[in-house]
Amino acid sequence: MRNIYIPILLLFVVTLGYSQKGNPDFNTNYKNEVSLELPQLINGVYQLSYERYIWNNFTATLGLAYKGKEGLVKISGLDGNKVKTDEIFYTGYQIVPEVRYYLRQTSKKMLTGFYLGAYFKYSMYKSQVEGTYNNSSNQLYDFEFDTSVSIASAGLMVGYKLPISKHFTIDFMIAGPGSGHYKFKFKNEKDLPNEFYDDFNEALENYSILDFINSDFRLSEVNRRSQFSAFSFRYGIALGYTF
Template identity: 30%
Template sequence: MKTISLFPLLFLVLFGVYGQDSIPKKDLKNTVRLNMSSPLLFGDRFLALGYERVLNEKRSFSINVGRFSLPELRRINTEEFEVLDNRTVKESGFHIVGDYRFYLLKENKHKAPRGVYIGPYAMYNYLNRDVRWNVVYDEVTSNMDFNLRLNNTIVGFQLGYQFIFWKRFTLDLVLAGPGYGWYDLKTNIKTDLDPEQQQAFFDALNEAISGRVPGFEGIIEPGEIKRTGGFKTTNFGFRYVANFGFRF
């Protein structure tokens, strides 16, 4: 009698233990994340938050928005002049990038958002910065007021990999992103340096900028300058991004 009476209780216990695993677990389709790598590349003023939404087992889309900035140029001294102070007086910037992801099921053991993915992306950056330089040339100190306004759009195709740890945490790595970009740049510079001194300064300034932002080599000159143009982003490092996220 005791054995018979205990059987229903034992059945309920076993059902409770094993039945929980048989109940489908809720899919975590949303991820919020923080861009960890761009502040190292573009300065600590750069801040971007993101969101990824899983559409099915092999597709998702994501969007990242935040504040855009560029590194300050502090080491641009030459044998002819020295920059004593480089101070940002005012700055505003905006960054947004969106992508559509195809997770490669043949290459991945798991469904989205884990594993290798490819897909198109589009990015827009805006920056408006006022800077004051104190420059020493031939032992004479001069001031230079510099305003930069930049609009930058890039579209391309990216390759990445996303890791998932403990079901909730993600590490999203964009490994490559070749594409094509357009820029609209306006600079306005006021200084009491003579033309020869200005030329020496801007040669060094453009050399310092070269390679930091694709497409902007050798384009900053004295006075008020407006330039527009296009450029290719074929180097793998430019689109490299590392995001740390949380799924829910």
């Protein structure tokens, strides 16, 4: 997490210096903006947001995103003594409504400057988990799960939106701490022995498929689902066009 802030801060400093040197005309107050999240493109996430000035430095934003299979960030599979899986790919979508308040003393025009806000984020992802299981009798099984993960999170955020020309801005979302509720569902496509689920849970505890899977995650033969709450965090950079 700490390493991601280095390029964000460098880009912030360079862009701030460019903006002050260019001294463009920011007298026009546009009340609408569309923006594209930049860091998420690395992971195959395409998020577009629409922001609208409401009243007295308050704005409302709605972001929509699609996650494709492509992306540089990969999730390696399990590689235990009994349970092994292939590399995991997932697809899905995100919906992110926000409310922001821009500090007047830092705003050169509408929709710019330092801001405080609150957000709600809902994500739904689907994936196939395929692998092999070697039980205590040394019998080898192939398994395949259709997996879905839904995440509902809410929190607060602080950031700075920098105008770089008459129409373009760069939005630095510096920090967005919050709390998320995670729901996992597994649909088993192949028959497996009962002992598989205990061994699978043990493999998940020793080696996480996703960073937020922890000891609260448990999967049973009868109820192939799990849910828990955990800390969540947002950050990012977006390129915006005001009109």
